Each structure stands twice: as structure tokens, then as C-alpha cells.
Amino acid sequence: MEQNIDAEEAIRRWDSFADTYSKNHNEQGDIHKEVFLNPTLFSLMGELKDKQVLDAGCGEGYLSRLLSKAGSNVTAVDYSLRMIEIAQERTPVDLQIKYLRGNCEKLDTLEDNSFDLIVSNMVIQDLPNYENAFREMFRLLVDGGSFIFSILHPCFVTPGSGWENNNSGEKLHWNVDRYFYEGAYEQRLGDKEKVLFFHRTLTSYVDKLTKVGFMIESIVEPKPSEIMLEKYPSFEEDLRCADFMVFKVTKLKR
Numbered sequence: 554m555e556q557n558i559d560a561e562e563a564i565r566r567w568d569s570f571a572d573t574y575s576k577n578h579n580e581q582g583d584i585h586k587e588v589f590l591n592p593t594l595f596s597l598m599g600e601l602k603d604k605q606v607l608d609a610g611c612g613e614g615y616l617s618r619l620l621s622k623a624g625s626n627v628t629a630v631d632y633s634l635r636m637i638e639i640a641q642e643r644t645p646v647d648l649q650i651k652y653l654r655g656n657c658e659k660l661d662t663l664e665d666n667s668f669d670l671i672v673s674n675m676v677i678q679d680l681p682n683y684e685n686a687f688r689e690m691f692r693l694l695v696d697g698g699s700f701i702f703s704i705l706h707p708c709f710v711t712p713g714s715g716w717e718n719n720n721s722g723e724k725l726h727w728n729v730d731r732y733f734y735e736g737a738y739e740q741r742l743g744d745k746e747k748v749l750f751f752h753r754t755l756t757s758y759v760d761k762l763t764k765v766g767f768m769i770e771s772i773v774e775p776k777p778s779e780i781m782l783e784k785y786p787s788f789e790e791d792l793r794c795a796d797f798m799v800f801k802v803t804k805l806k807r
């Protein structure tokens with residue numbers, strides 16, 4: 554299902570989904586974050602102690618808490634008030650995280666050049682106007698600062714993508730369709746309820762990032778490690794096709 558949708562409508566959905574979403578998050582986030590995203594994000598971040606870090610679209614806040622425990626001064630923003638409430642409830646008083654309600658497409662309350670690092674985990678694909686968000690992240694970073702973000706892999710998670718099974722339920726291959734469609738669509742993730750995403754091509758991501766002024770430093774397609782496969786053998790199937798893509802981009806020193 555495709556729709557014309559703005560950030561307000563998208564966030565109404567997140568507000569009503571916030572409690573359900575947060576239930577399967579522990580101190581490492583959910584299982585996909587533990588297996589794929591956290592190892593990749595932290596491998597790209599570098600030194601965190603005493604760094605000014607923004608968690609853009611923090612959700613229930615697990616990543617903000619990990620960043621704070623690693624010694625960063627963390628500001629965490631989410632547009633869903635309910636997500637911010639849950640994040641605050643889950644944060645012990647000794648972690649000094651500054652939680653704010655705000656739209657990543659327009660973060661006027663935050664000053665130019667105020668962060669060494671911005672992390673945005675699985676948020677950019679939720680934004681109707683991702684180019685505005687890239688512009689905001691660029692404005693908020695110090696020269697030389699990095700913006701690291703993860704998204705669903707734009708080449709494999711497309712409207713209509715999914716496993717093709719045979720009659721006995723065996724997974725034959727992953728189907729991809731309508732790659733060049735750009736806009737909103739709903740997709741069921743595994744057996745969970747349908748979630749609204751915005752699909753864009755890989756070319757569009759790269760074009761928008763470079764147009765805003767970022768230099769692309771790395772692109773990672775996370776795979777489960779041997780250790781994670783021992784712990785969760787069902788992720789073996791993720792060696793057949795990538796689910797996620799992580800970008801590290803830098804605001805060059807002028």
C-alpha cells in the first residue's frame with residue numbers, strides 16, 4: 554500500500570506503536586540490533602569518551618544509554634512523545650542523557666556545530682523528507698564530525714520484497730520488486746505488524762548525502778558474526794541476502 558504521508562502522520566503511528574515496539578527492547582535493543590547493527594555502529598564510531606553525541610530518533614533509548622555508558626555526553630531526540638517518556642523511564646538517574654522531543658527534519662532548538670558525532674539507528678527510512686534531515690545533521694556537526702546511520706537495505710528491502718517459499722515452506726530465494734519506486738509503503742517485518750517505510754534507491758541516498766556536502770567514508774552491509782550464529786543459528790539465512798546498510802559520512806574540515 555502506497556500513501557502520501559507527512560511527518561505528523563508518520564509520528565502518530567509511532568506514538569501508538571511505541572509501547573509494543575519497546576516491549577521487545579532490552580539493554581542491547583532488539584535481536585536485530587544485537588546481531589547486526591550494534592557491532593557495526595560501534596565499530597564505526599571510534600573514541601566516545603567526552604564526545605558530544607546526538608542520537609537522532611532515539612526511540613526507547615537503548616543506544617543513548619550505551620553511548621552514555623561509554624562516556625559520551627548524549628542528547629537524544631525523538632518526535633514521538635511516548636517514545637521519549639519510555640526512554641526517560643528506562644534511563645537510570647546516573648546517566649545524564651538530555652532527552653528532547655523534536656523532528657529530525659527540523660531541529661531548530663539545537664545549535665549549529667554542536668556535535669562531534671550523530672548516530673541515527675533505523676530512522677532515516679521513516680522520514681518523509683530525508684534530505685532535510687541530512688541538511689540538519691550537516692548543520693549540527695562540527696567540522697570533521699561524523700554522521701552514522703543505519704537503514705533497511707534499499708536494494709533488497711523494497712515494496713513487495715520477501716522470501717519465495719516452496720510448497721513445504723522451504724525458503725527458495727529472496728524476491729525483490731519495484732526497486733525504483735520512491736515513496737511511502739507498508740511492509741510486514743517477519744511476523745510483526747505492518748510498519749510504514751519510505752523506500753529510496755541507493756543512488757538517491759548517495760546523491761542527497763553528497764549534495765548536502767557530506768563525504769562518504771564507509772558503507773557497511775552487516776552480516777551475523779560466528780559468535781552470533783552460534784547464539785542464534787536461525788540467522789544463517791541472513792548470509793544469503795543483506796537486510797541492512799550502514800553509512801558513515803563526514804563533514805569535512807573547511
Ligand SMILES: C[S@@+](CC[C@H](N)C(=O)[O-])C[C@H]1O[C@@H](n2cnc3c(N)ncnc32)[C@H](O)[C@@H]1O
Binds near residue numbers: 609633636658674676
Ligand atoms: C525504528 S525506530 C528506531 C528507534 C531507535 N533509534 C532504536 O534503534 O531503537 C524509529 C524511531 O524514529 C522516530 N521518528 C520517526 N520519525 C521521526 C522524525 N521525523 N523525527 C524524529 N524521530 C522520528 C520514531 O518515533 C521511532 O522512535
